[in-house]
Amino acid sequence: MEHANPKSDRFVDDYLLYLLARGSHAVSTEFHSKLRKEGVSVPVWRVLATLSGSPGETVTGLAEACLLQQPTMTKLLDRMVRDGIVKRMPDARDRRVVRIQMLPRGEHMVKDLLVVAKTHEAEILSRFPDIDQLQLKRLLRAMMVKPPKVRRSALAA
Amino acid sequence: MEHANPKSDRFVDDYLLYLLARGSHAVSTEFHSKLRKEGVSVPVWRVLATLSGSPGETVTGLAEACLLQQPTMTKLLDRMVRDGIVKRMPDARDRRVVRIQMLPRGEHMVKDLLVVAKTHEAEILSRFPDIDQLQLKRLLRAMMVKPPKVRRSALAA
DNA sequence: GCATAACGAATGAAAATTCATATGTCAGGC
DNA sequence: GCCTGACATATGAATTTTCATTCGTTATGC
Numbered sequence: 350m351e352h353a354n355p356k357s358d359r360f361v362d363d364y365l366l367y368l369l370a371r372g373s374h375a376v377s378t379e380f381h382s383k384l385r386k387e388g389v390s391v392p393v394w395r396v397l398a399t400l401s402g403s404p405g406e407t408v409t410g411l412a413e414a415c416l417l418q419q420p421t422m423t424k425l426l427d428r429m430v431r432d433g434i435v436k437r438m439p440d441a442r443d444r445r446v447v448r449i450q451m452l453p454r455g456e457h458m459v460k461d462l463l464v465v466a467k468t469h470e471a472e473i474l475s476r477f478p479d480i481d482q483l484q485l486k487r488l489l490r491a492m493m494v495k496p497p498k499v500r501r502s503a504l505a506a
Numbered sequence: 507m508e509h510a511n512p513k514s515d516r517f518v519d520d521y522l523l524y525l526l527a528r529g530s531h532a533v534s535t536e537f538h539s540k541l542r543k544e545g546v547s548v549p550v551w552r553v554l555a556t557l558s559g560s561p562g563e564t565v566t567g568l569a570e571a572c573l574l575q576q577p578t579m580t581k582l583l584d585r586m587v588r589d590g591i592v593k594r595m596p597d598a599r600d601r602r603v604v605r606i607q608m609l610p611r612g613e614h615m616v617k618d619l620l621v622v623a624k625t626h627e628a629e630i631l632s633r634f635p636d637i638d639q640l641q642l643k644r645l646l647r648a649m650m651v652k653p654p655k656v657r658r659s660a661l662a663a
Numbered sequence: 664g665c666a667t668a669a670c671g672a673a674t675g676a677a678a679a680t681t682c683a684t685a686t687g688t689c690a691g692g693c
Numbered sequence: 694g695c696c697t698g699a700c701a702t703a704t705g706a707a708t709t710t711t712c713a714t715t716c717g718t719t720a721t722g723c
Binding site: 407408409419420422423424427443445446447 | 670671672673674
């Protein structure tokens with residue numbers, strides 16, 4: 350069953366953006382099932398992971414880091430505040446800014462999860478002994494930067 | 507501004523799963539803004555892209571290919587049927603199965619989008635002249651396959 | 664200083680997604 | 694044939710996300 354198109358050569362199967370999304374999704378899904386067992390949702394994990402090692406992030410900063418929109422993050426934080434995982438703090442200099450801090454409950458949650466995540470990452474990497482981990486990570490980081498967006502002045506020259 | 511943690515060494519910034527998600531998200535977002543200009547939503551594009559070159563996919567097949575859950579796909583297809591983009595067809599042999607076909611409207615939409623997607627992919631790849639495109643795609647495809655899931659018998663041996 | 668633009672976060676209604684489950688169909692054992 | 698379990702899709706309520714906009718606050722030009 351499910352082989353109505355055995356030799357299907359779908360466009361997507363050689364499309365970089367699709368392979369990236371699917372590859373990312375596949376390995377992430379493995380980890381997400383571990384999260385479920387701990388009773389932690391994916392967005393909550395992302396916020397905690399971002400905050401650990403970088404406390405006092407802003408709402409917008411967290412949104413960007415977690416690949417969410419700002420209003421989504423605001424509402425996610427509402428729930429996390431309600432659940433006693435983080436708290437909002439005013440910024441000392443700029444009263445527009447809200448800084449997010451983990452509460453003990455959050456610290457405790459993330460502590461275990463970080464171990465699980467690191468173990469899982471090592472397990473993933475061990476599946477591909479041939480690849481150069483550093484090179485791959487360097488490439489992915491390079492992909493994250495916005496394209497230079499050619500300036501008009503450069504064109505006009 | 508926004509440099510409260512200039513040297514922040516967040517765990518996530520060296521975490522493979524995060525780099526994959528973020529890298530994928532970054533390049534996809536570029537394309538998604540092109541989709542917006544055409545007035546096509548991301549899930550609709552994914553369904554169309556999947557169907558092109560592989561017509562008659564099942565609902566579950568599409569869900570998996572588009573990284574959505576099956577109920578989400580059912581409802582997405584409801585909307586696409588309503589909008590005259592695709593239609594549902596009964597399977598000849600198995601009456602449980604619903605096969606999805608593009609309608610002329612869908613064919614027309616995807617035709618242009620495929621060109622945009624291919625152009626964009628080429629543009630992305632041109633940013634990284636050093637990387638081996640085939641090797642990268644091979645790796646991503648390898649990541650997509652579920653881990654072998656060690657069998658008990660193997661452990662018992 | 665004051666007007667205006669830019670920015671960060673919050674809000675509310677509408678839309679999409681999820682979770683658990685229901686419905687209908689097929690496959691296998693007996 | 695009939696029962697049981699697996700499977701494909703659909704459904705409905707609850708949750709989450711999105712889009713557009715609003716509210717305060719800070720930056721800039723004059």
